[in-house]
Amino acid sequence: MDSIGKTINHFLNGGFEERYRQLTESVLENQRIRSYLAKHPYITERQVERGINELYQYKTQWDNCDACPGLSKCPNIVQGYQPRLTVYRGDFQLEYHMCTHKKKAEEQRRQAALIQSFYIPKEIMNATFDDFYEDHPSRTMIAAKALEFILHVNPGENGRGLYIHGPFGVGKTFLTGAIANELADRNIQTMIVYSPDFFRELKNGIHDGSYQQKLEQVKRAPVLILDDIGAETMSNWVRDDILGALLQFRMMEKLPTLFTSNFDLDELEHHLTYTQRGGLEKMDQLKAKRIMERVRHMNEVVDMKGENRRK
Known part of the structure; x- marks a missing residue:
């Protein structure tokens, strides 16, 4: 000027x-x-x-x-x-x-900073419920459960979450992105983690010294979304030292955890039972059941069906 x-x-x-x-x-x-x-x-x-x-x-x-x-x-x-x-x-x-x-641009930037993600596509970070309704108008009940969670979530006071399962490509991750953006409007920080890659990175973190820091960051997220749980290669270490410890801490601290998976709860339990060692041992069954008890107790199940939108 x-x-x-x-x-x-x-x-x-x-x-x-x-x-x-x-x-x-x-x-x-x-x-x-x-x-x-x-x-x-x-x-x-x-x-x-x-x-x-x-x-x-x-x-x-x-x-x-x-x-x-x-x-x-x-x-x-x-x-x-x-x-x-x-x-x-x-x-x-x-x-x-x-x-x-x-002010609006700064608010959008501030909200984006409230949503941290590892290995999640950028378009998921821009997901909204308007797009969810337009793409799948029959999913009113699913959206209602998600919105009810958003309305009542209170990290540290109420640790209830959602377990969202369904076939590949039906929009499970997209729904969690919309949830995360709505939570940002409430100043609630959300971390979205693509489970298979995150577990691999934790394993690599043992060698470079970043393991504990990364695990602590995920454990303490006010709202955690574990995307595509069950797609990882299961091992005793992932199940017991990572997933089990993670969920135990979050249950005790009343921090909500959301899951997306291609498996229903019974199928996930089966996945957790069979590790890379192969076979079926009674101790593996008990450890898998212990984890699933936490998941069942702390999460409402959301069953998503529909066409594969990625075809």
């Missing part, structure tokens, strides 16, 4: 005084400036004369706002900010405050 000094330079080739007078009149005829001066009758003509540059910038930038071209094309001195007139030690000064569009 040009200052009035630069504008005056365009008038130097002739008629400077007249043009300057016209410019000053246009500034002082501005309704916002007139209103400000009327509310501050102690301001003298001399102060106005000294502050004509600030008044000009104030007027011009508000003219830009009145014809707002959008945040990305904002021509104001500070993009996305509107000027406010103040008087300090007898002179006009401009303070800048975020406009509505800038």
